[in-house]
Amino acid sequence: MxxxxxxxxxxxxxxxxxxxxxxxxxxxxxxxxxxxxxxxxxxxxxxxxxxxxxxxxxxxxxxxxxxxxxxxxxxxxxxxxxxxxxxxxxxxxxxxxxxxxxxxxxxxxxxxxxxxxxxxxxxxxxxxxxxxxxxxxxxxxxxxxxxxxxxxxxxxxLNRDVVMEVLLSDLVxxxxxxxxxxxxxxxxxxxxxxxxxxxxxxxxxxxxLQGEEGPHEELARRLKDRLGGAVRRAIGASGKAAVMLSGGIDSSAIAALAAQEVGAENVHAFTYEYDEPSHASEVPFAASVCRHLGIRNHHVVRISQREYLDSILEILWRSESFPEWVKPDALIISRRIREQGFPIGLSGSGVGSHMAYLEDLAQVIGLLPFPDTILRYWKWARGRRPLDLLSLLHPGLEPPSNPVAFRLYYLIFCLLKRRGIIRNAQSLFPPGLGVLVEEAAASSRVNDELEGVKHMALAQQLQHLSFIHLNSCYDVTKTEKACRSLGVPRVSPAYFPSCLPLTHFPFKPKLFVWSRNRRARPGKYLLRRAMAGLLPQSILYRRKFWSHTLAPNSWRFKMMWHLAPEISGSLEQANPWKANAGAYAHLFPWLMHRREVLPHFALWHRMFIESAPAEKPPTWDDLGLPY
Structure with missing residues (x-):
């Protein structure tokens, strides 16, 4: 430690x-x-x-x-x-x-x-x-x-006052x-x-917490300069760089800028893939980036099912946060980087966010007649992909109940209720769950925070609260602490404060509402323009799926069903609604698209509440969960 x-x-x-x-x-x-x-x-x-x-x-x-x-x-x-x-x-x-x-x-x-x-x-x-x-x-x-x-x-x-919003959003x-x-x-x-x-x-x-203004070509040039400067500062005087390369545009941009800084021969790329033939692999895309940039040192890290399972507990213990543990690949690849003698690993995380969507959402809500009635479609949009096509009419019509923005749902409800736009939780949640949400949203803690931002416009309230509570991106996992504790900091230059206004926040003037590029998250559009000529078109416009970065479903669900009987006692101990025996029954259907969240929460409870602080990452046997 x-x-x-x-x-x-x-x-x-x-x-x-x-x-x-x-x-x-x-x-x-x-x-x-x-x-x-x-x-x-x-x-x-x-x-x-x-x-x-x-x-x-x-x-x-x-x-x-x-x-x-x-x-x-x-x-x-x-x-x-x-x-x-x-x-x-x-x-x-x-x-x-x-x-x-x-x-x-x-x-x-x-x-x-x-x-x-x-x-x-x-x-x-x-x-x-x-x-x-x-x-x-x-x-x-x-x-x-x-x-x-x-x-x-x-x-x-356990602090039961925050359990509801953590289960709904993964975060306080x-x-x-x-x-x-x-x-x-x-x-x-x-x-x-x-x-x-x-x-x-x-x-x-x-x-x-605001974007910049100017001609798009000028903004793209600024982004390239600042991101390049951040990469340079991160590499320092070592003269070599290790890049966590997935083959998407973000990490590929970091690899390209690192190669410009120290030469392609001094860049080592590290790509992981799961040892499961049926699971999509990032390796072919990463390899094409390496060939294009002239990077010859490409390390492919294959992750076995056993290694994945053993790393779950370690990343949970090191990160101290239960959403982290579904992505233990960060620890595994950091170990390989350390074995190759590199002091840090460069990551492409930090480009793109929900900030433009929140701005568009606030604009649409301000134009709606009878919003309490009309916005009820959000509740029915869960799991109904055709309703996501509403975003083609205007990005702000996309419901925050979809898999991309679901963590924003409770935050948005609390803000809209505070402003009198939504009357009660029954408008946006099923009846049983709505009662629990209403009780949680009425706490003095929630009211105090909302009172502190009452001077802001709705868009700024949404952006500010989501950012300071780490809810501004689809991926809320934070592996910097876990990797650093191994001795290899995971460094994301795009997240450096000098870059955030261009990588994270919507720029002005905005793109035309029906422009294909309007759907790109703020930094993605500028990054494509900044990297034109440095990266191949196939990478600049590649559509990457979140599921490709996670372990195979068969591994995750097999583990979940194996653990379910063993951790049911921990889940009951962590029940924040002791007086309401049916509370979990109301929550289960709402969380069906995130079936792992309750087992994850129970495992976190077993490690940090039921057990004394351990000096090293526990094993499955240490937690009484032989696997």
Missing amino acids: SGFCGAWARSGAPIDKLLGDRDKRAMLACLSGPGQELEQFSQGPLWLAAPIDKFARNNQACLAMEGFIPFGQKNGSGDNSPQDLAGILDEKGRDRAWGLRLDGHYVLAYADMARGALELYRDPTGGERLYYARLGEIIIFSSSIKPMLAHSRMLRR LFGDLTLWEGVREVLPGHCLTVAPDGASQSWNWGPL
Whole structure:
């Protein structure tokens, strides 16, 4: 394991009087790993522990980080970025108002002893986690949940207040709560400031969440320049690059830009495929990209069913989030990259999002007469693909109940109900489930978050809330933390803040509403134009299916049915509706297109709620689930 953890006395009292040695040792045990040297710092209200190479301090302040920051390279504005953590600390000392806004995937803990203030930062991409909890007079914090749960006053209890929205959306969509009772987290792009007069969390990145304006050719040129710069900064001075190449346009663009930067002979491409003849393979497409770019070092990683099954528990344990575990390929391919001696693996993730769709959706809703009645077609659209053809009339008519946007459904309902556009949950959910949804949406947590965005237009509300809760893309899995903990950060240059306005948000002027390209997610259209001439047409316009990136259905469903009887007890323990024995019965039909979500949730519960924090990834036997 790796990461940092610490504690802060809210009153400013000496932390050593409030945090016992036993709790320190228990938390430290969850950080230490083979050959890893930890630095501990204790002064006044602060105790902080981190790997020695990810910690810096001076006479007035200290700083710990986890994740990946491309030090010593030019940033998007053309200014020199800090050379190391000590450089960040010095710059922060010169400008205390600086919000530590850097490219990369990271979390930071900054303590200013002179001011008596603690600041916890999380970058906008959210690939790393940063938890905190209030325990009387102290706040404990960590980049991993395991040191948090090791504290003697932390109880491993399920936070039932958020279970409904997690089952509906895979994510907590309102507030900063987590699935662990009493544990909160710093939201992506936010800073939590703890000072003698209180604690507050606020957005730290100004006007980042908006697209850019200009001629499309100019925007495509900007994207190519910025993405190329991000790739350059990620590679650094190593002179070589490992690219996770699937054969889609996103990863192929990263491979092309890496080849331009260090030469095709210094680029190694890694492509995985499942050892199942009937399952679609990305290898032929990736191989054609390698041939086109002159990349000779193409490593094909075949994943066996046994390897897939064993990696499920590991990615769940490392990511600490149950939606992650359906894609354990990230860990397997990261191991191969590490074996080849590369310090990082470049990924194509981050191009495209729901942001343009949410803008179009808000526009359509604003034009509808009797929206409470008309929008009921969303409920009946689930599983009915012909209704998706409505998007040909206008992209905003596409129902968010389809498989691409289903995670947005509950968020959209809560916002529309708050604005009086929808009267109650029965309009968008089946009767039994509607009652449960109505109860969940009435919580003070949901109302507080919606109150905080009431000054925004509907489109901006949808975009802001989906982005800061990691719900802005179809793929909500975040494997940066899991891969980094193996020693090989998974770096997505398109997700760097310097690139986000062009890769993630709709540009202006918009394309014509019936243009074929209007259906392309924001960054895809610009990326095609940016990569014209560098990549073959067959890759630029290739339609890639989500199912191709997942394990074969036969593997997944066989595992699910095998586990179902074994984990039914965990599922019952995790039931948030103890007083409503039929609640799951209402939920089952709604989740039929995601039949794995309840077994996934039960397995997460077995690992993190029913069991004490483990020092290494558990096996199936460790969890009492022989496979």
